[in-house]
Amino acid sequence: MKRAQPLRRDRARLPAAERRRQIIEVTTRLIAERGFWGLSMQDVADDCGLTVPGLLHHVGSKDSLLVAVLEHRDEADARSLASQLGVPIDRLWTEGPGLVTLPQVCAALVRRNAGQPEIVRLFAVLEAESLAPDHPAHDYFQARQRRIMTTLGALVPPPADGRTVASQVVALMDGLQIQWLRDPDTFDLVAAWDAAADRLFR
Amino acid sequence: MKRAQPLRRDRARLPAAERRRQIIEVTTRLIAERGFWGLSMQDVADDCGLTVPGLLHHVGSKDSLLVAVLEHRDEADARSLASQLGVPIDRLWTEGPGLVTLPQVCAALVRRNAGQPEIVRLFAVLEAESLAPDHPAHDYFQARQRRIMTTLGALVPPPADGRTVASQVVALMDGLQIQWLRDPDTFDLVAAWDAAADRLFR
DNA sequence: AGTCTTACTGAGTACCTACTAGGTATTAGC
């Protein structure tokens, strides 16, 4: 992580990996602002300090750029969540009961999200946009929802139905996040979640 | 309300009011599918069986078309909700305690929404898109959120904090609706809400 | 120093964007 922002306009030829990281970072921000339909390759290229064909050289197409952004996020999120809970990444989802509880995971998730509003907005916008079946991220988000429901549901102790609880937890988190994003200065996401969690978990 | 769907392609000259209704109906569907950034006047015109200038003759501009759609929805929703609760429209929000309870309003809302997935999607997509400050519906949704919080919060009995509860209720509804929209065939919105409401309201 | 790889550009394609100006033709009122 060197300086990412003060990019040089005058002929900055970067190694592919670094340029790709920059492109994904910029795209993440722009999708959060305008959605995927509203994203233009021109804008991405401008913010990276290169031309549109130069951008396409790295990402191939607009659709595959979106996929790259999503995959990058999932990877980073899993890594961060694991370290925040003090659990090795490969044990994050495989272990069912005992290792971590659902309230713990949620608290960690919310606290992480509270620090990166742009990423949260990216997912909020794409989550809604991708409801349309022909959206390039439609399948991705459908699979993601299934994955989240099963993995979170597995953390719920037997008496209650795991999927139902997971569904409510996810709904509440998503909804609170949107309210927070609309009014980030006066709405305290962490406090709102903790209050809601008190009600939801018995 | 005559037949709205089988529109005639061959020179159908409609009175302004009727054409406007059709335009709003079509636009509602298309925004639900693609968002506002992804909406094109050409598509709206095509689905109405007229040209783009013909469309602009009625709505003026793309932005004002969006405003018209939103205003139309609010109006229709208020009317429907009032009749579903057996309350006159003007008394819907003005009366605080006693007339209707929060769980009642929520149950009515969810049941109505369960019957119009396209409208729900319209709001889900626009709600996320309009988080960006330069979105034409940004102010509208900010005002809407404030309005909903105060009016729903006023229905909560004194011991609890109205705005907090309202915030949780709205979050849960929004979140469950998205999950439902992603999987409308197997996800039962009304059942999911009733289960969640049981947990949330004591 | 020379070769190979590759990050990147300039020019161009085919098409879509919202929107305007000015006109036509259908309808409503008298």
Add this chain to the structure above:
DNA sequence: GCTAATACCTAGTAGGTACTCAGTAAGACT
């Protein structure tokens, strides 16, 4: 049946869209 209002069209503007092709030059390897 005439006139006025208006629903709608054709043509055009100025600009944006993703993407392709062929070439240039910077860096790495030998």
